[in-house]
Amino acid sequence: MDGEFKLVIGRAVREMAQFYSSEESFAIKKGRHLPNRGAVIEVLKDLRRVMFPGYFGTENITDTAPEYFVGNTLTEVYVVLKKQIETALLYENEEHKTEEEISDQAMKICKKFFSLLPGIQQMLLKDAQAGFDGDPAAKSKEEIIFSYPGLFAIFVYRIAHELYLMDVPFIPRIMTEYAHSRTGIDINSGATIGEYFFIDHGTGVVIGETTCIGNHVKLYQGVTLGALSTRSGQQLAGVKRHPTIQDNVTIYSGATILGGETVIGEECVIAGSAFITSSVPPRTKVTVKSPELTFKGPVDSNVWE
Known part of the structure:
Protein backbone atom coordinates (compact mmCIF):
# COMPACT_ATOMS: atom_id res chain seq x y z
CA MET A 1 0.00 0.00 0.00
CA ASP A 2 1.61 3.28 -1.10
CA GLY A 3 1.76 6.40 1.07
CA GLU A 4 -0.94 8.29 -0.83
CA PHE A 5 -3.42 5.44 -0.45
CA LYS A 6 -2.64 5.22 3.27
CA LEU A 7 -3.61 8.86 3.59
CA VAL A 8 -6.90 8.18 1.77
CA ILE A 9 -7.68 5.24 4.05
CA GLY A 10 -6.74 7.24 7.14
CA ARG A 11 -9.03 10.11 6.16
CA ALA A 12 -11.92 7.71 5.49
CA VAL A 13 -11.36 6.02 8.86
CA ARG A 14 -11.44 9.33 10.74
CA GLU A 15 -14.57 10.58 8.98
CA MET A 16 -16.45 7.31 9.42
CA ALA A 17 -15.42 6.97 13.07
CA GLN A 18 -16.69 10.50 13.72
CA PHE A 19 -19.95 9.60 11.97
CA TYR A 20 -20.30 6.50 14.16
CA SER A 21 -20.19 8.64 17.29
CA SER A 22 -22.73 11.19 16.02
CA GLU A 23 -25.25 8.98 14.20
CA GLU A 24 -27.93 7.58 16.50
CA SER A 25 -28.58 4.51 14.33
CA PHE A 26 -25.06 3.21 14.98
CA ALA A 27 -25.37 3.54 18.74
CA ILE A 28 -26.30 -0.03 19.63
CA ASP A 186 -44.06 -7.92 0.74
CA ILE A 187 -46.72 -8.63 3.38
CA ASN A 188 -46.40 -6.54 6.51
CA SER A 189 -46.90 -8.67 9.63
CA GLY A 190 -49.45 -6.18 10.95
CA ALA A 191 -51.93 -6.79 8.12
CA THR A 192 -55.11 -8.70 8.96
CA ILE A 193 -55.84 -11.48 6.45
CA GLY A 194 -58.76 -13.91 6.54
CA GLU A 195 -58.88 -17.54 5.52
CA TYR A 196 -58.68 -19.16 2.09
CA PHE A 197 -56.24 -16.52 0.80
CA PHE A 198 -54.32 -16.96 -2.46
CA ILE A 199 -51.63 -14.94 -4.23
CA ASP A 200 -51.10 -16.13 -7.82
CA HIS A 201 -47.64 -15.59 -9.37
CA GLY A 202 -46.97 -13.10 -6.59
CA THR A 203 -43.96 -11.05 -7.60
CA GLY A 204 -44.35 -7.38 -6.71
CA VAL A 205 -47.32 -7.75 -4.37
CA VAL A 206 -47.32 -5.23 -1.49
CA ILE A 207 -49.72 -5.45 1.46
CA GLY A 208 -49.35 -2.65 4.00
CA GLU A 209 -49.42 -2.84 7.77
CA THR A 210 -53.02 -1.73 8.39
CA THR A 211 -54.57 -3.58 5.45
CA CYS A 212 -57.63 -5.68 6.29
CA ILE A 213 -58.42 -8.59 3.94
CA GLY A 214 -61.48 -10.79 4.31
CA ASN A 215 -62.04 -14.43 3.39
CA HIS A 216 -61.72 -15.99 -0.06
CA VAL A 217 -59.64 -13.16 -1.54
CA LYS A 218 -57.37 -13.68 -4.52
CA LEU A 219 -54.54 -11.38 -5.64
CA TYR A 220 -52.39 -11.48 -8.74
CA GLN A 221 -48.85 -10.22 -9.28
CA GLY A 222 -48.02 -6.56 -8.88
CA VAL A 223 -51.01 -5.68 -6.67
CA THR A 224 -50.39 -2.89 -4.18
CA LEU A 225 -52.58 -2.39 -1.12
CA GLY A 226 -50.95 0.75 0.17
CA ALA A 227 -51.24 4.15 1.82
CA LEU A 228 -52.29 7.32 0.04
CA SER A 229 -49.35 9.29 1.37
CA THR A 230 -46.56 8.65 3.83
CA ARG A 231 -45.17 12.20 3.84
CA SER A 232 -46.20 12.58 7.48
CA GLY A 233 -43.97 9.65 8.40
CA GLN A 234 -44.09 8.60 12.05
CA GLN A 235 -47.11 10.85 12.68
CA LEU A 236 -49.15 8.18 10.88
CA ALA A 237 -47.94 5.32 13.08
CA GLY A 238 -50.95 3.40 14.39
CA VAL A 239 -53.35 5.13 11.99
CA LYS A 240 -55.45 3.06 9.55
CA ARG A 241 -53.80 4.05 6.29
CA HIS A 242 -54.23 0.97 4.07
CA PRO A 243 -57.42 -0.32 2.41
CA THR A 244 -59.99 -2.88 3.51
CA ILE A 245 -60.75 -5.73 1.10
CA GLN A 246 -63.94 -7.58 1.93
CA ASP A 247 -64.83 -11.24 1.24
CA ASN A 248 -64.70 -12.94 -2.17
CA VAL A 249 -62.76 -10.20 -3.96
CA THR A 250 -60.42 -10.79 -6.91
CA ILE A 251 -57.78 -8.19 -7.75
CA TYR A 252 -55.90 -8.62 -11.02
CA SER A 253 -52.26 -7.85 -11.82
CA GLY A 254 -50.86 -4.38 -11.41
CA ALA A 255 -53.88 -2.92 -9.60
CA THR A 256 -53.20 -0.29 -6.94
CA ILE A 257 -55.63 0.36 -4.09
CA LEU A 258 -54.71 3.07 -1.61
CA GLY A 259 -56.00 4.69 1.55
CA GLY A 260 -57.21 3.73 5.00
CA GLU A 261 -60.79 4.74 4.26
CA THR A 262 -60.93 2.82 0.98
CA VAL A 263 -63.17 -0.26 1.15
CA ILE A 264 -63.52 -2.76 -1.68
CA GLY A 265 -66.91 -4.37 -1.18
CA GLU A 266 -67.53 -8.08 -1.17
CA GLU A 267 -67.56 -10.01 -4.46
CA CYS A 268 -65.88 -7.16 -6.37
CA VAL A 269 -63.57 -7.82 -9.31
CA ILE A 270 -60.80 -5.26 -9.84
CA ALA A 271 -59.20 -5.19 -13.27
CA GLY A 272 -55.47 -5.14 -13.84
CA SER A 273 -53.74 -1.73 -13.72
CA ALA A 274 -56.69 -0.09 -11.94
CA PHE A 275 -55.77 2.81 -9.65
CA ILE A 276 -58.29 3.17 -6.83
CA THR A 277 -58.35 5.69 -3.98
CA SER A 278 -62.03 5.59 -3.02
CA SER A 279 -64.43 2.87 -1.94
CA VAL A 280 -66.08 0.46 -4.37
CA PRO A 281 -69.60 -0.89 -3.66
CA PRO A 282 -70.10 -4.65 -3.29
CA ARG A 283 -70.49 -6.83 -6.38
CA THR A 284 -68.88 -4.26 -8.67
CA LYS A 285 -66.58 -4.94 -11.60
CA VAL A 286 -63.99 -2.21 -11.97
CA THR A 287 -62.45 -2.10 -15.45
CA VAL A 288 -59.80 0.08 -17.02
CA LYS A 289 -60.43 1.58 -20.44
CA SER A 290 -57.89 0.13 -22.83
CA PRO A 291 -55.51 2.66 -24.37
CA GLU A 292 -55.91 3.20 -28.08
CA LEU A 293 -53.45 1.18 -30.14
CA THR A 294 -52.10 2.74 -33.32
CA PHE A 295 -50.71 0.54 -36.10
CA LYS A 296 -48.58 1.99 -38.87
CA GLY A 297 -47.47 -0.08 -41.80
CA PRO A 298 -46.13 -1.64 -43.76
CA VAL A 299 -43.10 -1.99 -41.53
CA ASP A 300 -39.67 -1.82 -43.09
CA SER A 301 -38.06 -5.16 -42.31
CA ASN A 302 -34.69 -3.40 -41.97
CA VAL A 303 -35.99 -1.73 -38.77
CA TRP A 304 -35.77 -5.04 -36.94
CA GLU A 305 -32.28 -5.94 -38.09
Whole structure:
Protein backbone atom coordinates (compact mmCIF):
# COMPACT_ATOMS: atom_id res chain seq x y z
CA MET A 1 0.00 0.00 0.00
CA ASP A 2 1.61 3.28 -1.10
CA GLY A 3 1.76 6.40 1.07
CA GLU A 4 -0.94 8.29 -0.83
CA PHE A 5 -3.42 5.44 -0.45
CA LYS A 6 -2.64 5.22 3.27
CA LEU A 7 -3.61 8.86 3.59
CA VAL A 8 -6.90 8.18 1.77
CA ILE A 9 -7.68 5.24 4.05
CA GLY A 10 -6.74 7.24 7.14
CA ARG A 11 -9.03 10.11 6.16
CA ALA A 12 -11.92 7.71 5.49
CA VAL A 13 -11.36 6.02 8.86
CA ARG A 14 -11.44 9.33 10.74
CA GLU A 15 -14.57 10.58 8.98
CA MET A 16 -16.45 7.31 9.42
CA ALA A 17 -15.42 6.97 13.07
CA GLN A 18 -16.69 10.50 13.72
CA PHE A 19 -19.95 9.60 11.97
CA TYR A 20 -20.30 6.50 14.16
CA SER A 21 -20.19 8.64 17.29
CA SER A 22 -22.73 11.19 16.02
CA GLU A 23 -25.25 8.98 14.20
CA GLU A 24 -27.93 7.58 16.50
CA SER A 25 -28.58 4.51 14.33
CA PHE A 26 -25.06 3.21 14.98
CA ALA A 27 -25.37 3.54 18.74
CA ILE A 28 -26.30 -0.03 19.63
CA LYS A 29 -27.53 0.13 23.20
CA LYS A 30 -24.79 -0.72 25.66
CA GLY A 31 -24.89 -4.29 26.91
CA ARG A 32 -27.72 -5.21 24.53
CA HIS A 33 -27.89 -7.11 21.26
CA LEU A 34 -30.19 -7.32 18.29
CA PRO A 35 -31.84 -10.68 17.49
CA ASN A 36 -29.89 -13.11 15.34
CA ARG A 37 -31.41 -13.05 11.86
CA GLY A 38 -30.06 -16.49 10.98
CA ALA A 39 -31.59 -18.03 14.09
CA VAL A 40 -34.99 -16.46 13.32
CA ILE A 41 -34.86 -17.88 9.78
CA GLU A 42 -34.04 -21.33 11.15
CA VAL A 43 -37.12 -21.07 13.37
CA LEU A 44 -39.21 -20.42 10.26
CA LYS A 45 -37.68 -23.39 8.47
CA ASP A 46 -38.42 -25.73 11.37
CA LEU A 47 -41.96 -24.43 11.73
CA ARG A 48 -42.49 -24.97 8.02
CA ARG A 49 -41.44 -28.60 8.45
CA VAL A 50 -43.98 -28.97 11.26
CA MET A 51 -46.77 -27.30 9.30
CA PHE A 52 -46.09 -29.36 6.17
CA PRO A 53 -44.34 -32.57 7.31
CA GLY A 54 -42.43 -34.46 4.65
CA TYR A 55 -42.17 -31.55 2.23
CA PHE A 56 -39.12 -29.69 3.53
CA GLY A 57 -37.23 -32.33 5.50
CA THR A 58 -36.46 -36.04 5.62
CA GLU A 59 -39.17 -36.92 8.13
CA ASN A 60 -41.95 -39.30 7.11
CA ILE A 61 -44.83 -39.23 9.58
CA THR A 62 -46.31 -42.39 8.06
CA ASP A 63 -43.25 -44.32 9.28
CA THR A 64 -42.85 -42.71 12.71
CA ALA A 65 -45.20 -41.40 15.36
CA PRO A 66 -46.12 -37.83 14.40
CA GLU A 67 -46.25 -36.86 18.07
CA TYR A 68 -42.54 -37.62 18.40
CA PHE A 69 -41.55 -35.58 15.34
CA VAL A 70 -43.73 -32.60 16.24
CA GLY A 71 -42.80 -32.67 19.91
CA ASN A 72 -39.07 -32.90 19.27
CA THR A 73 -39.09 -30.20 16.61
CA LEU A 74 -41.22 -27.75 18.58
CA THR A 75 -39.02 -28.23 21.64
CA GLU A 76 -36.00 -27.24 19.56
CA VAL A 77 -37.90 -24.28 18.12
CA TYR A 78 -38.93 -23.16 21.60
CA VAL A 79 -35.34 -23.00 22.85
CA VAL A 80 -34.19 -20.85 19.92
CA LEU A 81 -37.29 -18.67 19.66
CA LYS A 82 -37.45 -17.88 23.38
CA LYS A 83 -33.83 -16.75 23.34
CA GLN A 84 -34.42 -14.49 20.34
CA ILE A 85 -37.56 -13.02 21.87
CA GLU A 86 -35.66 -12.35 25.11
CA THR A 87 -32.91 -10.62 23.11
CA ALA A 88 -35.44 -8.45 21.27
CA LEU A 89 -37.32 -7.55 24.46
CA LEU A 90 -34.10 -6.73 26.32
CA TYR A 91 -32.98 -4.43 23.52
CA GLU A 92 -36.28 -2.53 23.63
CA ASN A 93 -36.48 -2.63 27.44
CA GLU A 94 -37.46 0.96 28.18
CA GLU A 95 -39.26 0.02 31.40
CA HIS A 96 -36.01 -1.22 32.96
CA LYS A 97 -37.36 -4.69 33.64
CA THR A 98 -34.98 -7.22 35.13
CA GLU A 99 -33.64 -10.06 33.03
CA GLU A 100 -35.82 -12.42 35.06
CA GLU A 101 -38.91 -10.36 34.22
CA ILE A 102 -37.95 -10.31 30.54
CA SER A 103 -37.43 -14.09 30.59
CA ASP A 104 -40.87 -14.55 32.15
CA GLN A 105 -42.42 -12.28 29.51
CA ALA A 106 -40.73 -14.26 26.73
CA MET A 107 -42.02 -17.49 28.27
CA LYS A 108 -45.60 -16.17 28.28
CA ILE A 109 -45.29 -15.08 24.65
CA CYS A 110 -43.98 -18.50 23.65
CA LYS A 111 -46.77 -20.30 25.51
CA LYS A 112 -49.41 -18.29 23.69
CA PHE A 113 -47.64 -18.56 20.34
CA PHE A 114 -47.25 -22.36 20.51
CA SER A 115 -50.88 -22.75 21.55
CA LEU A 116 -51.86 -20.99 18.31
CA LEU A 117 -49.87 -23.26 15.98
CA PRO A 118 -52.66 -25.83 15.33
CA GLY A 119 -54.98 -23.02 14.25
CA ILE A 120 -52.29 -21.51 12.02
CA GLN A 121 -51.79 -24.91 10.40
CA GLN A 122 -55.51 -25.17 9.65
CA MET A 123 -55.44 -21.70 8.08
CA LEU A 124 -52.48 -22.65 5.91
CA LEU A 125 -54.20 -25.79 4.69
CA LYS A 126 -57.14 -23.63 3.62
CA ASP A 127 -54.71 -21.29 1.85
CA ALA A 128 -53.21 -24.26 0.02
CA GLN A 129 -56.70 -25.37 -0.99
CA ALA A 130 -57.42 -21.84 -2.24
CA GLY A 131 -54.28 -22.01 -4.37
CA PHE A 132 -55.29 -25.32 -5.89
CA ASP A 133 -58.91 -24.30 -6.48
CA GLY A 134 -57.87 -20.99 -7.99
CA ASP A 135 -55.13 -22.10 -10.38
CA PRO A 136 -56.00 -24.46 -13.25
CA ALA A 137 -52.27 -24.88 -13.91
CA ALA A 138 -51.78 -26.51 -10.50
CA LYS A 139 -51.56 -30.29 -10.70
CA SER A 140 -52.09 -30.95 -7.00
CA LYS A 141 -52.16 -29.37 -3.56
CA GLU A 142 -48.76 -30.94 -3.01
CA GLU A 143 -47.42 -28.79 -5.83
CA ILE A 144 -48.92 -25.68 -4.21
CA ILE A 145 -47.33 -26.47 -0.85
CA PHE A 146 -43.94 -27.47 -2.21
CA SER A 147 -43.46 -24.95 -5.00
CA TYR A 148 -45.65 -21.85 -4.89
CA PRO A 149 -44.01 -18.63 -3.62
CA GLY A 150 -47.41 -17.17 -2.74
CA LEU A 151 -48.08 -19.86 -0.15
CA PHE A 152 -44.58 -19.50 1.28
CA ALA A 153 -45.11 -15.76 1.77
CA ILE A 154 -48.50 -16.40 3.38
CA PHE A 155 -46.98 -19.03 5.69
CA VAL A 156 -44.33 -16.58 6.90
CA TYR A 157 -46.93 -13.85 7.32
CA ARG A 158 -49.22 -16.04 9.42
CA ILE A 159 -46.35 -16.91 11.76
CA ALA A 160 -45.05 -13.35 11.99
CA HIS A 161 -48.53 -11.86 12.46
CA GLU A 162 -49.09 -13.65 15.76
CA LEU A 163 -45.76 -12.38 17.12
CA TYR A 164 -46.63 -8.87 15.87
CA LEU A 165 -49.91 -8.98 17.80
CA MET A 166 -47.93 -9.84 20.93
CA ASP A 167 -45.71 -6.77 20.41
CA VAL A 168 -42.51 -8.75 19.85
CA PRO A 169 -39.90 -6.30 18.49
CA PHE A 170 -37.80 -6.94 15.36
CA ILE A 171 -38.62 -10.62 14.84
CA PRO A 172 -41.85 -10.26 12.82
CA ARG A 173 -40.12 -7.84 10.45
CA ILE A 174 -37.10 -10.15 10.09
CA MET A 175 -39.49 -12.94 9.11
CA THR A 176 -41.53 -11.03 6.56
CA GLU A 177 -38.48 -9.41 4.98
CA TYR A 178 -36.99 -12.88 4.59
CA ALA A 179 -40.11 -13.93 2.66
CA HIS A 180 -39.94 -10.67 0.70
CA SER A 181 -36.36 -11.37 -0.35
CA ARG A 182 -37.25 -14.94 -1.36
CA THR A 183 -40.46 -14.23 -3.26
CA GLY A 184 -40.79 -10.54 -4.10
CA ILE A 185 -44.01 -10.54 -2.02
CA ASP A 186 -44.06 -7.92 0.74
CA ILE A 187 -46.72 -8.63 3.38
CA ASN A 188 -46.40 -6.54 6.51
CA SER A 189 -46.90 -8.67 9.63
CA GLY A 190 -49.45 -6.18 10.95
CA ALA A 191 -51.93 -6.79 8.12
CA THR A 192 -55.11 -8.70 8.96
CA ILE A 193 -55.84 -11.48 6.45
CA GLY A 194 -58.76 -13.91 6.54
CA GLU A 195 -58.88 -17.54 5.52
CA TYR A 196 -58.68 -19.16 2.09
CA PHE A 197 -56.24 -16.52 0.80
CA PHE A 198 -54.32 -16.96 -2.46
CA ILE A 199 -51.63 -14.94 -4.23
CA ASP A 200 -51.10 -16.13 -7.82
CA HIS A 201 -47.64 -15.59 -9.37
CA GLY A 202 -46.97 -13.10 -6.59
CA THR A 203 -43.96 -11.05 -7.60
CA GLY A 204 -44.35 -7.38 -6.71
CA VAL A 205 -47.32 -7.75 -4.37
CA VAL A 206 -47.32 -5.23 -1.49
CA ILE A 207 -49.72 -5.45 1.46
CA GLY A 208 -49.35 -2.65 4.00
CA GLU A 209 -49.42 -2.84 7.77
CA THR A 210 -53.02 -1.73 8.39
CA THR A 211 -54.57 -3.58 5.45
CA CYS A 212 -57.63 -5.68 6.29
CA ILE A 213 -58.42 -8.59 3.94
CA GLY A 214 -61.48 -10.79 4.31
CA ASN A 215 -62.04 -14.43 3.39
CA HIS A 216 -61.72 -15.99 -0.06
CA VAL A 217 -59.64 -13.16 -1.54
CA LYS A 218 -57.37 -13.68 -4.52
CA LEU A 219 -54.54 -11.38 -5.64
CA TYR A 220 -52.39 -11.48 -8.74
CA GLN A 221 -48.85 -10.22 -9.28
CA GLY A 222 -48.02 -6.56 -8.88
CA VAL A 223 -51.01 -5.68 -6.67
CA THR A 224 -50.39 -2.89 -4.18
CA LEU A 225 -52.58 -2.39 -1.12
CA GLY A 226 -50.95 0.75 0.17
CA ALA A 227 -51.24 4.15 1.82
CA LEU A 228 -52.29 7.32 0.04
CA SER A 229 -49.35 9.29 1.37
CA THR A 230 -46.56 8.65 3.83
CA ARG A 231 -45.17 12.20 3.84
CA SER A 232 -46.20 12.58 7.48
CA GLY A 233 -43.97 9.65 8.40
CA GLN A 234 -44.09 8.60 12.05
CA GLN A 235 -47.11 10.85 12.68
CA LEU A 236 -49.15 8.18 10.88
CA ALA A 237 -47.94 5.32 13.08
CA GLY A 238 -50.95 3.40 14.39
CA VAL A 239 -53.35 5.13 11.99
CA LYS A 240 -55.45 3.06 9.55
CA ARG A 241 -53.80 4.05 6.29
CA HIS A 242 -54.23 0.97 4.07
CA PRO A 243 -57.42 -0.32 2.41
CA THR A 244 -59.99 -2.88 3.51
CA ILE A 245 -60.75 -5.73 1.10
CA GLN A 246 -63.94 -7.58 1.93
CA ASP A 247 -64.83 -11.24 1.24
CA ASN A 248 -64.70 -12.94 -2.17
CA VAL A 249 -62.76 -10.20 -3.96
CA THR A 250 -60.42 -10.79 -6.91
CA ILE A 251 -57.78 -8.19 -7.75
CA TYR A 252 -55.90 -8.62 -11.02
CA SER A 253 -52.26 -7.85 -11.82
CA GLY A 254 -50.86 -4.38 -11.41
CA ALA A 255 -53.88 -2.92 -9.60
CA THR A 256 -53.20 -0.29 -6.94
CA ILE A 257 -55.63 0.36 -4.09
CA LEU A 258 -54.71 3.07 -1.61
CA GLY A 259 -56.00 4.69 1.55
CA GLY A 260 -57.21 3.73 5.00
CA GLU A 261 -60.79 4.74 4.26
CA THR A 262 -60.93 2.82 0.98
CA VAL A 263 -63.17 -0.26 1.15
CA ILE A 264 -63.52 -2.76 -1.68
CA GLY A 265 -66.91 -4.37 -1.18
CA GLU A 266 -67.53 -8.08 -1.17
CA GLU A 267 -67.56 -10.01 -4.46
CA CYS A 268 -65.88 -7.16 -6.37
CA VAL A 269 -63.57 -7.82 -9.31
CA ILE A 270 -60.80 -5.26 -9.84
CA ALA A 271 -59.20 -5.19 -13.27
CA GLY A 272 -55.47 -5.14 -13.84
CA SER A 273 -53.74 -1.73 -13.72
CA ALA A 274 -56.69 -0.09 -11.94
CA PHE A 275 -55.77 2.81 -9.65
CA ILE A 276 -58.29 3.17 -6.83
CA THR A 277 -58.35 5.69 -3.98
CA SER A 278 -62.03 5.59 -3.02
CA SER A 279 -64.43 2.87 -1.94
CA VAL A 280 -66.08 0.46 -4.37
CA PRO A 281 -69.60 -0.89 -3.66
CA PRO A 282 -70.10 -4.65 -3.29
CA ARG A 283 -70.49 -6.83 -6.38
CA THR A 284 -68.88 -4.26 -8.67
CA LYS A 285 -66.58 -4.94 -11.60
CA VAL A 286 -63.99 -2.21 -11.97
CA THR A 287 -62.45 -2.10 -15.45
CA VAL A 288 -59.80 0.08 -17.02
CA LYS A 289 -60.43 1.58 -20.44
CA SER A 290 -57.89 0.13 -22.83
CA PRO A 291 -55.51 2.66 -24.37
CA GLU A 292 -55.91 3.20 -28.08
CA LEU A 293 -53.45 1.18 -30.14
CA THR A 294 -52.10 2.74 -33.32
CA PHE A 295 -50.71 0.54 -36.10
CA LYS A 296 -48.58 1.99 -38.87
CA GLY A 297 -47.47 -0.08 -41.80
CA PRO A 298 -46.13 -1.64 -43.76
CA VAL A 299 -43.10 -1.99 -41.53
CA ASP A 300 -39.67 -1.82 -43.09
CA SER A 301 -38.06 -5.16 -42.31
CA ASN A 302 -34.69 -3.40 -41.97
CA VAL A 303 -35.99 -1.73 -38.77
CA TRP A 304 -35.77 -5.04 -36.94
CA GLU A 305 -32.28 -5.94 -38.09
